[in-house]
Amino acid sequence: DGKAARVIPGTEKLGTATAFVPGKDSLLFTAANRWYLATTEGVIEGDLLEDFIQQHHDVFAKAFAGTPHFFADRHSLYVQADKAGNIWMVNAVSRQLKVLTGDRWIDTAQALAQAGDRSGHISVLFAVGDGSQVYLADDTTQVINNATAPVTAFLATCDQGKLQLTPAPRLPLGNGRGTVAWPDSHGDVWINTPLDRWIDGTAV
Numbered sequence: 744d745g746k747a748a749r750v751i752p753g754t755e756k757l758g759t760a761t762a763f764v765p766g767k768d769s770l771l772f773t774a775a776n777r778w779y780l781a782t783t784e785g786v787i788e789g790d791l792l793e794d795f796i797q798q799h800h801d802v803f804a805k806a807f808a809g810t811p812h813f814f815a816d817r818h819s820l821y822v823q824a825d826k827a828g829n830i831w832m833v834n835a836v837s838r839q840l841k842v843l844t845g846d847r848w849i850d851t852a853q854a855l856a857q858a859g860d861r862s863g864h865i866s867v868l869f870a871v872g873d874g875s876q877v878y879l880a881d882d883t884t885q886v887i888n889n890a891t892a893p894v895t896a897f898l899a900t901c902d903q904g905k906l907q908l909t910p911a912p913r914l915p916l917g918n919g920r921g922t923v924a925w926p927d928s929h930g931d932v933w934i935n936t937p938l939d940r941w942i943d944g945t946a947v
Contacts, residue, residue, distance in 0.1 A: 800843060
């Protein structure tokens with residue numbers, strides 16, 4: 744409530760929690776090899792993260808809708824719901840993009856490759872504008888077939904299970920150092936480039 748700290752009911756004996764992902768009046772975290780989502784209505788839990796989100800699609804869509812309430816650090820776990828209720832996720836280890844649309848997770852590798860992203864890796868993910876689009880970007884160089892893959896960034900939507908990608912301002916090369924992009928409360932994205940460029944989620 745912003746006035747006093749308290750223990751989340753049902754989590755008193757979980758031990759050390761890790762992988763915190765804050766949402767809207769909610770917190771996703773893992774402890775003792777299980778995932779937990781704490782909201783104002785209580786705590787739910789599950790095993791595999793993809794299955795957990797799929798089983799509670801509506802809860803996650805509500806908890807992770809709108810502009811994220813945190814700075815976007817590279818190589819974090821990202822969970823984001825768009826305006827249509829699709830759940831977008833990037834795992835901190837694999838950095839592979841997954842999108843839950845309806846009752847199934849869709850494969851995004853082919854769409855990313857066709858749009859020019861040869862690595863399929865995503866370092867930053869969050870909703871922009873009115874939440875109907877998601878900003879996807881990578882800031883690390885990848886060598887594929889003895890050639891350096893270009894760094895890419897997109898504004899993305901998912902309609903009827905199909906990923907639509909539009910080129911967007913890219914992140915500076917960082918290879919895992921520091922924070923490079925910040926969403927604000929209006930849905931604008933501020934990108935730490937030499938020109939301090941920005942996008943508003945509706946036009947680039």
